[in-house]
Amino acid sequence: MPIATVNPANGETLETFEAMDEDELERRLELAEATFRTYRRSAFAERARLLHGAADLLDADLDDIARTMTTEMGKPIKQARAEAAKCAKAMRWYADHAAELLADEEPAETDVKDSGASRVRVRYRPIGPVLAVMPWNFPLWQVVRFAAPALMAGNVGLLKHASNVPQTALYLEDLFHRAGFPEGCFQTLLIGSGAVDDVLRDERVRAATLTGSEPAGRAVASTAGEMIKKTVLELGGSDPFVVMPSADIDRAARIAVTARVQNNGQSCIAAKRFIVHADVYDAFAERFVAGMAALRTGDPMDEGTDVGPLASEQGRKDLEELVEDARRSGAEVLCGGERPDGPGWFYPPTVLAGIHRDMRIHREEAFGPVATLYRAGDLDEAVLIANDSPFGLSSNVWTRDEAEVDRFVRDLEAGGVFVNGMTASHPAFPFGGVKRSGYGRELSGHGIREFCNITTVWQGA
Incomplete structure (x- = not known):
């Protein structure tokens, strides 16, 4: 795939970039290692000053x-x-909280004495250059939620961004440079996906984080395992959105529309499978389908547009194939489902009902504005349908019954359970999934410690 900016609203190639050659890549890897040796000794206050500066610049560039x-x-x-x-907010949050999140920990005095020590501390030290392989769907946020904690921990970052967002990738390197971070603290590597394996195998790269597809995650995890390097993976999601009889149906249906089509439906944490109790299925479906059908699809630069184009022609083809497979297998198309005429990679908001396990869309992630509706007879069936997925990123539950809340929190196989609201990420809360949605956590204190050397310091008398 060429490294290029291609406008998905009309398919026009605006700018193409040459991939870095081996000499330039080697120079940048050496720079990352050299910068880490000095940057790792910088004070939290200095790192915070630089990150606040980056946030201020981002506000100005918004x-x-x-x-x-x-x-x-x-x-x-x-x-x-x-x-x-949101990126500027996350930068400020980590700038303000990293020192406390990574402060030395003192074990209980009784345990210290039992170990024969006079003092024991647990210290969080930076691990080194971290490779970030990032996707195009949130081209700024996905990177910042890695970079802000990594830089505050004293690490340095190497970004391999998706090949269709090179200008955003280069902007990020320039942003941290203008903020005053030492040269080499954050570098964008304009390389193809085929070069990732060699970079990850380089001894100067100590760890990796990837947000993306299952195949990409498997490839990075395999190499990292062979090289014995730490990884954090955030992969696909097919999040359930469960609606029970006690829910506010009007509000649930309204939020459901936003939860499905945010970012043109191209979000791992977008709700995709809408599992509705039989007692309120018809009422919810009527409101939800009407809301989806009313969305305005068009020019993403227009302030009134709700849904823009998919990011690539291949992405639209993949989505169409899932819809057509479901249609051939008996699914009912309640709205949408037909590619519009004209330029650009647009696809209409679509709702499918009558889904069963033999359909690909039941097992695979629909990365676009396509929702599937399921009817559940009771809470037990709702949980079974929700968990009948290879993914486990997040989940949404709509109920006013606290006993039902407790049951869903206990039994849903997901990294998050959002009750009476849609899934969203926040710098203060851990983010990540289970099953084929990956492992490890980003954001919060959990995220900043993922790429730290957790060091036990034991001192005798």
Whole structure:
């Protein structure tokens, strides 16, 4: 895949970039290692000052970088601005909290004495250059949620971004440079996916984080396992959105629309499978389908657009194949389901009902504005349907019954359970999944410690 900016709203190639050659890649790896040797000794206060500076610059650049993201991958411009603002918020959160999150821990005095020590501390030390293999769907946020904690921990970052968002990738390197971070603290590697394996095998790279597809995750995890390097993986998701009879049906249906089509439906944590109790199925389905059908699809630069184009032509083909497979197998198309005429990689908001286990869309992630509706006879069946997926990223539950809440929290196989609201990430809360959605956590204290050397310091009398 060429490294290029291609506008998904019309298919026009705007700019193409040459991949780095071996000499330039070697120079950057050496720079990362050399920078880490000195940056790791910097004080938290200095790192925080630099990261606050980056957040201030991002605020000033907000409109420009939002337009760049929309141009490169098609998200509605208002969502692009919100993404940039969220990144600045996360930078400030880590700048303000990293010192306390990584403060030395003192074990219980009785345990210290029992060990024969006069003092024991647990210290969090930076691990080294970390390779980040990042996707195009949230081209700024996915990177910042890695970079902010990594830089505050004293690590340095090497970004291999998706090949269709090169301008956003280069902006990120420039942003940290303008903020005053030492050269080599954060570098963008303009390389193809075929070069990732060699970079990960390099001894100067100590760990890796990847957000992306299952095949990409398997490849990185396999190499990292062979090289005995730490990884964090955030892969696909097919999140359930469960609606029980006690729910506020009007609000649940309204939020369900947003939860499905956020980022043009191209979000791992977007709700995709809507599992509704039989007692309220008809009422919810009527409202949900009407809401999906009413969305405005069009130019992502238009402030009134709700759903823009898919990011790539192949992405649209993949989505169409899932819908057609379901249709051939008996699914009912309640709205959408037909590719519109004209330029660009648009696909309409679509709702499918009558889903069964033999359909591909039941097992695979639909990465676009396509929702599937399921009817559940009771809570037990709702849990069974929700867990009948290879993925386990997050989940949504709508109920006012606390006993049902406790049951869902206990039994849903997911990294998050959002009750009476849609899944969203926040820098203070851990984010990640189970099963084929990956392992490890990003954000919060859990995320910043993923790439730290957790060191026991034992001192005798």
